[in-house]
Amino acid sequence: MSRRERARPARGGYRPARIPVATAAAPPALAKTAWRQAEARVTLHRDAGAGHRWLELAMPRAFPLPGAGQFVQLLLEAPAPVLLPRPMSVALVRRAAAGPVLGFLYAPVGDGTRALAALDVDDRVLVLGPLGRGFPLEVEGVPVLIAGGRGVAPLLFAAETLERQGRRCEFLFGARDAAHLVALAETRRRLDRMGGRLHLATDDGSRGVHGTVLELLDRIAPHLPAPRVIHACGPHPMLAAIARWGLRHSVPTFLAMESIMACGTGVCRGCPLPRSESERRRLSRARAPLPSLYGNPEFAMCCTDGPVFAAHALDWERLG
Amino acid sequence: MSRTPDLAVRIGPLRLKNPVLTASGTFGYGDEYAHVLDPKGLGAVITKTVTLKPRAGNPPARIAETAGGMLNSIGLENVGLERFRREKLPKLRALSATVVASLGGETPRELARLLEALGGEPGIGGFEINFSCPNVARGGAIYWAHARRLERTLAMLRPLTRAALIAKLSPDVTAIAELARGCEQGGADAVTAVNTFVGMAVDIGGGRSRLGRATGGLSGPAIKPLALARCHEVVRAVSIPVLGSGGIMNGRDALEFIAVGATAVQVGTASFIRPRAAAQVVEEMARLLAERGIRRIEAWRGCLEPAASPAPAAGRRA
Ligand SMILES: Cc1cc2nc3c(=O)[nH]c(=O)nc-3n(C[C@H](O)[C@H](O)[C@H](O)COP(=O)(O)OP(=O)(O)OC[C@H]3O[C@@H](n4cnc5c(N)ncnc54)[C@H](O)[C@@H]3O)c2cc1C
Numbered sequence: 082m083s084r085r086e087r088a089r090p091a092r093g094g095y096r097p098a099r100i101p102v103a104t105a106a107a108p109p110a111l112a113k114t115a116w117r118q119a120e121a122r123v124t125l126h127r128d129a130g131a132g133h134r135w136l137e138l139a140m141p142r143a144f145p146l147p148g149a150g151q152f153v154q155l156l157l158e159a160p161a162p163v164l165l166p167r168p169m170s171v172a173l174v175r176r177a178a179a180g181p182v183l184g185f186l187y188a189p190v191g192d193g194t195r196a197l198a199a200l201d202v203d204d205r206v207l208v209l210g211p212l213g214r215g216f217p218l219e220v221e222g223v224p225v226l227i228a229g230g231r232g233v234a235p236l237l238f239a240a241e242t243l244e245r246q247g248r249r250c251e252f253l254f255g256a257r258d259a260a261h262l263v264a265l266a267e268t269r270r271r272l273d274r275m276g277g278r279l280h281l282a283t284d285d286g287s288r289g290v291h292g293t294v295l296e297l298l299d300r301i302a303p304h305l306p307a308p309r310v311i312h313a314c315g316p317h318p319m320l321a322a323i324a325r326w327g328l329r330h331s332v333p334t335f336l337a338m339e340s341i342m343a344c345g346t347g348v349c350r351g352c353p354l355p356r357s358e359s360e361r362r363r364l365s366r367a368r369a370p371l372p373s374l375y376g377n378p379e380f381a382m383c384c385t386d387g388p389v390f391a392a393h394a395l396d397w398e399r400l401g
Numbered sequence: 402m403s404r405t406p407d408l409a410v411r412i413g414p415l416r417l418k419n420p421v422l423t424a425s426g427t428f429g430y431g432d433e434y435a436h437v438l439d440p441k442g443l444g445a446v447i448t449k450t451v452t453l454k455p456r457a458g459n460p461p462a463r464i465a466e467t468a469g470g471m472l473n474s475i476g477l478e479n480v481g482l483e484r485f486r487r488e489k490l491p492k493l494r495a496l497s498a499t500v501v502a503s504l505g506g507e508t509p510r511e512l513a514r515l516l517e518a519l520g521g522e523p524g525i526g527g528f529e530i531n532f533s534c535p536n537v538a539r540g541g542a543i544y545w546a547h548a549r550r551l552e553r554t555l556a557m558l559r560p561l562t563r564a565a566l567i568a569k570l571s572p573d574v575t576a577i578a579e580l581a582r583g584c585e586q587g588g589a590d591a592v593t594a595v596n597t598f599v600g601m602a603v604d605i606g607g608g609r610s611r612l613g614r615a616t617g618g619l620s621g622p623a624i625k626p627l628a629l630a631r632c633h634e635v636v637r638a639v640s641i642p643v644l645g646s647g648g649i650m651n652g653r654d655a656l657e658f659i660a661v662g663a664t665a666v667q668v669g670t671a672s673f674i675r676p677r678a679a680a681q682v683v684e685e686m687a688r689l690l691a692e693r694g695i696r697r698i699e700a701w702r703g704c705l706e707p708a709a710s711p712a713p714a715a716g717r718r719a
């Protein structure tokens with residue numbers, strides 16, 4: 082185990098970005114409707130280990146650049162085994178002369194993603210995006226990024242965006258066991274380049290700290306200077322635990338959620354996540370146009386109100 | 402060289418530049434897709450069903466994809482009458498498109514109150530009454546599946562607006578033709594056939610429904626042949642225009658519905674897959690007609706062999 086992998090307290094030296102910022106508690110403003118549906122070409126498609134694939138798509142030049150935490154809907158050309166497009170987090174944005182290249186880390190788990198896995202270089206995919214609200218990376222504080230499994234990919238994208246703001250991150254990465262730390266080598270390489278610090282945890286102790294990312298967080302957090310901000314992506318039970326941790330410690334915490342989706346654009350109302358009691362009360366009182374397309378006090382839509390939510394916004398008892 | 406065919410149709414007092422509408426609940430309140438598809442180019446935009454009070458909708462999961470289709474259990478989530486009037490209607494008017502507002506109620510009285518409030522609002526060319534939601538406990542498809550109830554309700558609504566009044570029916574009934582006739586006798590200008598079909602999907606891992614409720618409404622290509630047959634049945638039963646809905650994904654599908662006598666069609670689930678789907682249906686339909694040398698959509702309507710459509714007046718009125 083390398084020194085870098087060990088949970089290690091930070092020694093300061095952080096340069097929090099001097100960006101005018103909304104308060105951490107305020108949700109980011111509604112994303113402007115800028116999505117498009119465009120045909121993309123597969124430029125790279127390879128195995129990423131731990132049962133995952135890495136996919137790169139060349140987009141037309143005019144395609145709006147997604148931010149970290151945003152997603153797109155990938156639609157296979159007919160004949161496809163599935164009807165609806167599949168939501169996928171953007172894990173990489175690379176500018177190129179011909180147009181941006183988008184990268185995705187995904188697991189072939191069902192009919193749609195297995196069909197995706199069969200694509201060859203130069204095959205076509207329809208991409209709808211960028212969709213949703215990404216991580217509010219303007220929120221001040223030492224960035225603590227917490228990834229579970231394939232959640233690592235959008236958070237690496239976030240880490241790179243933070244680096245451009247001159248902010249280095251603490252990157253916590255957990256999985257069942259060493260074999261499930263997907264794309265670990267690449268994660269380490271990219272974090273090294275950015276000067277981010279990688280901390281690992283596995284449930285069985287085969288790599289990094291023996292335990293969950295939450296235990297890792299408990300160890301590291303006391304050594305980080307305030308203010309801190311958490312951005313997390315991974316399985317819902319993990320996110321629920323992190324959300325509770327953030328609420329308990331009054332650390333602004335943002336979680337990238339998932340839901341089964343149809344449209345991805347807010348029209349079908351098919352991707353509800355239960356709002357927290359406090360949020361429900363706040364929205365029930367509101368009279369002016371609400372920050373949500375439909376102002377539903379009971380449910381937020383994952384696709385347009387999220388997929389990234391502040392910890393206080395959702396009802397973790399019903400989600401964890 | 403073929404000319405662009407004349408696609409204009411009439412639904413009661415409403416003249417549409419073409420017979421393609423967006424289906425309720427699949428195009429939001431009209432402005433969400435406006436940056437990729439100019440709604441002015443469509444026959445009309447039908448908005449998400451609005452009810453007197455806002456509705457939060459059903460608990461998750463609300464969507465389950467099935468072979469060639471999708472089940473939904475949205476439960477009529479909508480902003481309610483007040484917000485619709487205050488926030489959505491001004492945006493709809495700003496689109497300068499033809500707008501049909503979809504209304505939903507648990508009782509005839511509720512529908513009357515909605516229409517009293519909206520019936521005279523400028524910028525609404527018609528109302529589609531949703532008599533067919535499969536996903537609500539009260540006031541859904543089962544409650545409205547009585548010809549007399551539909552007739553009495555429409556007779557009560559008719560005086561409340563001069564805009565087009567359209568009745569949207571569920572396919573999950575014993576005799577859709579009777580219900581359609583009830584609507585016609587009550588004074589409806591048109592009938593929409595059909596809403597989603599009640600369906601189920603089970604997660605065999607957990608032994609549970611894949612939706613939050615046991616059942617949902619099935620839409621998409623999977624229902625097209627079923628919807629087409631219901632549409633055909635309704636066309637033969639009434640002499641008012643019929644709007645076809647169910648699995649229409651492209652111009653060919655639309656022409657099938659019009660061939661059995663539908664005056665217009667609605668594009669639903671297709672918009673989730675390709676937000677420009679409704680506009681593409683218009684373009685394809687025009688091209689296909691032009692290729693066949695057909696200059697007016699009216700000449701295509703009801704072109705199915707007369708033997709298959711015996712009712713002489715069926716769907717022939719413009
Ligand atoms: C905003 C967002 C971002 C995502 N980003 C990624 C990503 O970066 N990489 C990745 O591998 N996957 C990601 N997903 C999940 C991915 O969309 C699903 O794995 C995919 O839709 C499954 O499709 P399928 O046809 O392969 O499986 P299906 O046959 O449709 O489903 C397989 C099983 O997974 C369940 N399921 C499907 N979708 C979801 C979901 N979204 N949440 C929970 N359960 C689901 C189904 O109910 C079923 O049991 C994301 C989802 C969302 C909503």
Ligand SMILES: Cc1cc2nc3c(=O)[nH]c(=O)nc-3n(C[C@H](O)[C@H](O)[C@H](O)COP(=O)(O)O)c2cc1C
Nearest residue numbers: 424425426450473531596620621647648649669670
């Ligand atoms: C997610 C979803 C929401 C819907 N909401 C409504 C609604 O609010 N009111 C209504 O009358 N029909 C609603 N429908 C039914 C559609 O308008 C349409 O009649 C049906 O989906 C069949 O057409 P399609 O196969 O083209 O989707 C909804 C359908 C879907 C898929």
Ligand code: FES
Nearest residue numbers: 345349350352384
């Ligand atoms: S997926 Fe349609 S509203 Fe979110």
